Amino acid sequence: MVTVLLAEDDPDIRDLVTFKLRQQGYEVRAFQDGLSALASARDEVPDLALLDVTMPGMSGLDVCRELRADPATANLPIILLTARAQESDIETGFSIGADDYVVKPFSPRELVSRVQAVLARIQA
Amino acid sequence: MTAGTASLSGVITVVVLILAGCIGLLGILIVTSRVLRQWREHRRAALNALTRTWLLELATGDDARVAEARRRVAALDQRQWKALEPTVVSLLAKVKGELRSSLVSLFDERGTTAHARHGLASGGRFRQVRRARAAALLGSLGNQDAWAPLCAALEDRSLAVRIAAARALGQVGVAGAARPLLGKLAGSRRVPSDIVAYALIQLGPGAQGDLVHAVSHAEPLVRAVAVEILGRTGAVSAVQALVTVLRGDRSEEVRIRAARAIGRLGTPAGVAPLLAITDAGEPTALRAAAAAALGDLGAGAATPRLERLLHDPAYHVAHNAASSLLRLGPAGEAGLTRAVTGGEIQAAAHAMEVLAIASVEAARRPRGRTRQATRRSKEMHR
Numbered sequence: 001m002v003t004v005l006l007a008e009d010d011p012d013i014r015d016l017v018t019f020k021l022r023q024q025g026y027e028v029r030a031f032q033d034g035l036s037a038l039a040s041a042r043d044e045v046p047d048l049a050l051l052d053v054t055m056p057g058m059s060g061l062d063v064c065r066e067l068r069a070d071p072a073t074a075n076l077p078i079i080l081l082t083a084r085a086q087e088s089d090i091e092t093g094f095s096i097g098a099d100d101y102v103v104k105p106f107s108p109r110e111l112v113s114r115v116q117a118v119l120a121r122i123q124a
Numbered sequence: 125m126t127a128g129t130a131s132l133s134g135v136i137t138v139v140v141l142i143l144a145g146c147i148g149l150l151g152i153l154i155v156t157s158r159v160l161r162q163w164r165e166h167r168r169a170a171l172n173a174l175t176r177t178w179l180l181e182l183a184t185g186d187d188a189r190v191a192e193a194r195r196r197v198a199a200l201d202q203r204q205w206k207a208l209e210p211t212v213v214s215l216l217a218k219v220k221g222e223l224r225s226s227l228v229s230l231f232d233e234r235g236t237t238a239h240a241r242h243g244l245a246s247g248g249r250f251r252q253v254r255r256a257r258a259a260a261l262l263g264s265l266g267n268q269d270a271w272a273p274l275c276a277a278l279e280d281r282s283l284a285v286r287i288a289a290a291r292a293l294g295q296v297g298v299a300g301a302a303r304p305l306l307g308k309l310a311g312s313r314r315v316p317s318d319i320v321a322y323a324l325i326q327l328g329p330g331a332q333g334d335l336v337h338a339v340s341h342a343e344p345l346v347r348a349v350a351v352e353i354l355g356r357t358g359a360v361s362a363v364q365a366l367v368t369v370l371r372g373d374r375s376e377e378v379r380i381r382a383a384r385a386i387g388r389l390g391t392p393a394g395v396a397p398l399l400a401i402t403d404a405g406e407p408t409a410l411r412a413a414a415a416a417a418l419g420d421l422g423a424g425a426a427t428p429r430l431e432r433l434l435h436d437p438a439y440h441v442a443h444n445a446a447s448s449l450l451r452l453g454p455a456g457e458a459g460l461t462r463a464v465t466g467g468e469i470q471a472a473a474h475a476m477e478v479l480a481i482a483s484v485e486a487a488r489r490p491r492g493r494t495r496q497a498t499r500r501s502k503e504m505h506r
Contacts, residue, residue, distance in 0.1 A: 012214050019180040107221030 004115065005046040006030040007037035007063060008081065009055045013104070017050065020108040021115070034058030038066055041073055048119055053082040053089045061093060068097040077118045081106075171207040175200060179211065182226050194226065198233050205234065216264045228265050237265060244273050252282035259285060263292025271298040278304055279313060290315045294323030299330025306334065306350065310343040317349055324353050332357070336365045344375040351378060355385025363389055367397045380413040387417025395423040402433060402441070412440035419448025424455055431459040434471035446474040450482055 004026045008014040011032070018028045029046060031037040035058045041049060049067065051060030060080055067073040080093045080101040090101050100118050102111055181193035200208065212227055219227075231237045243251075243258035259277055262270040274296065277289035290308065293301040305323055308315040324331055336359075338350035351369055354362045363386060370382040383401060386394035398421065401414035415433055418426040426448070433445035446463075449456035463475035 010218070012211065013218050015176070015180060016215070016219070105218050105220045105224070108219065108223055109221060 001025070001027045002048070002119065003027045003029065003044075003046040005037055005041055005049040007032075007034050007050070007055065007060060008052040009033060010052070013052075013081070016108060017111065020112060024112050026115070034060060034063040038063050041067060041076070042070070045073055045076060048077045048079065048115060050079050050081060050115070053080050053093065061089065061096065064093060064098055065096045075122075077122045079114060079118055168207045171204050172211065175204055175208045176211060179208065179215070182223060190226070194230070197230055209236075213261065213264050231261075231265055236261070237267060240265075241267075241270055241273065244270070244277060249281075252280070252285050255280065256282070256284045256288040259288035259292045263288070263295035266296055268296055268298055271296050271301055275301055275304045278308055278315065281313070283315075286313060286315050287319055290319050290323050294326035297327055299327050299334075302327055302331035302334035306338050306341070306346055309346045309349055310341070317345060321349050321353060324349070325357060329357070329359070332359045332362060335359070336362050339365050339369050344378055347373065347375070347378045348381050351381045351385050355381070355388040358389065360389050360391050363391050363393050367394065370397055370401060376407050376410060379410050383410065383413040383417045384420075387420030390421050392423075394421055395425055398423075399426060399429055402429060408438045408441065411436075411438065412444050415441055415444035415448055419444070419451040422452065424452055427452055427455050427459050430456070431463065434463050434474050435468060442470065442474050443477075446478045449475075450478045 002025075004021055006014065006017055006021075006028055008017065008030070009032050014030050014032065018030045021028045029040055031040060032055075034051070034055050037049070037051070038058065040046075049063075051063050053060040060082075064078050064080070067076055067078065078098045080090065080098045081104060082089050082093070082101055083104050093101060099122075100114055102114055175197065178193040178196045181189050182197070197208070212230065216224060216227055240258040240261045243254045244262065246254055246258075255277065259274060262274065271293065274289045274293050278286055278293075280286050280289065286308065290305060293305060302324060305315075305320050305327075308320055309317055324335065332354070335350045335354050338346050339354070339362075341347050341350070347369065351366060354366060366382045366386050366389070370379055370386060373379045373382065379401075383398060386398060395418070398414045398418050402411050402418075404411075406414075415430065418430060430445040430449050430452075434442050434449075436442045436445070446460065449459050452459075457479075460475040460479055463471040464479070466472065
């Protein structure tokens with residue numbers, strides 16, 4: 001089963017994304033902060049990481065940077081979740097190695113499509 | 125002990141007892157209110173535990189399950205709906221597409237939308253919270269039918285209601301709200317400029333006509349906000365209006381914002397006016413803004429002028445010129461290298477500083493993904 005690591009501090013979005021991805025047959029490991037998500041990724045490397053850019057403490061960008069710096073997770077596909085007002089963060093995200101981004105508010109269907117597309121691109 | 129001393133002692137005892145009683149009563153009140161609050165939160169959580177699952181099922185995309193979840197949520201009694209409503213309102217701002225439409229129609233079916241419109245029209249000083257909440261809900265729902273009543277609410281005597289109405293108008297996104305929103309930056313019953321600016325940005329390209337008109341408004345704040353938004357929303361057709369502001373506005377602050385806006389727009393028509401502003405006769409802060417804007421704009425033709433500005437006695441002008449040269453690519457970097465070896469200490473210092481920062485940032489970028497990241501970044505800007 002494909003495992004998705006999710007780091008999102010907003011419980012509504014975290015529950016929604018978890019629910020939707022599980023409906024699609026993915027195993028989801030959800031965390032409310034970046035540090036826990038990073039620890040989980042180091043314990044067991046997931047197939048894809050979905051990271052919210054803005055989280056208290058360690059941000060999604062920080063987690064992305066750490067994952068890219070570690071050889072074990074350097075090639076892990078990463079999608080950033082970002083608010084519309086933070087589009088400058090998207091550029092920073094790409095510069096540190098994110099594979100794609102989804103702007104909030106988002107359609108749950110669109111999010112699943114992005115996850116599938118990134119996984120397909122990596123496997124190709 | 126004298127009679128007077130005994131009397132004083134009695135008074136002190138009574139005062140101490142009264143104080144102790146007050147403290148005890150206050151303690152009981154605090155504990156009771158906390159217990160009540162916890163009890164209410166537990167009750168709400170218990171009510172939400174089941175209904176939240178139905179709400180999430182609305183997002184499954186499986187038509188049969190969505191229909192069943194919708195039926196269940198629509199049939200909730202008033203107590204259950206009241207507990208769930210904050211979650212639904214919160215979700216409205218976080219999702220789009222079918223799920224959002226589905227959530228909005230829930231409010232219509234339950235009569236909540238009509239109730240909010242009624243609440244927005246309710247008069248009286250003591251109903252301002254109701255009016256503000258109604259405006260906020262109509263905004264969250266993106267209820268376009270409510271844009272005219274929301275514009276009227278911008279004139280409310282309560283600042284909270286006016287702020288809620290301005291935010292809601294941005295969320296509703298009807299371009300006709302631009303002029304009433306801009307009007308709230310001047311005169312009586314104003315709305316804070318950051319609230320108005322964000323709402324105007326949300327209105328999108330349809331508001332550009334009113335924004336261009338506003339750059340010649342009598343009030344400097346109105347002009348400044350209009351200029352800022354035109355730059356931030358990529359209104360390239362407004363570049364000539366912005367150039368006019370850059371050249372001749374009465375306010376230096378408005379001119380500085382116009383320089384930044386022209387830089388962000390990135391059109392060739394902005395190059396010559398920005399270069400002209402870097403002349404020594406203009407105010408220093410404006411010249412510094414123009415030097416930075418030339419880098420934002422990416423004007424290769426500005427390279428010789430920016431190289432000369434490295435020698436400018438005004439620190440910010442020279443520093444911004446160096447940063448801009450770096451952003452101009454190989455031609456700009458060649459200019460910086462010439463400044464480093466040119467022998468003039470100040471110009472060399474500015475050039476060395478930005479080149480050093482650039483080399484540190486380049487070293488921090490992960491190798492092997494740089495090309496992909498650059499391609500993605502270009503796609504994003506396209």
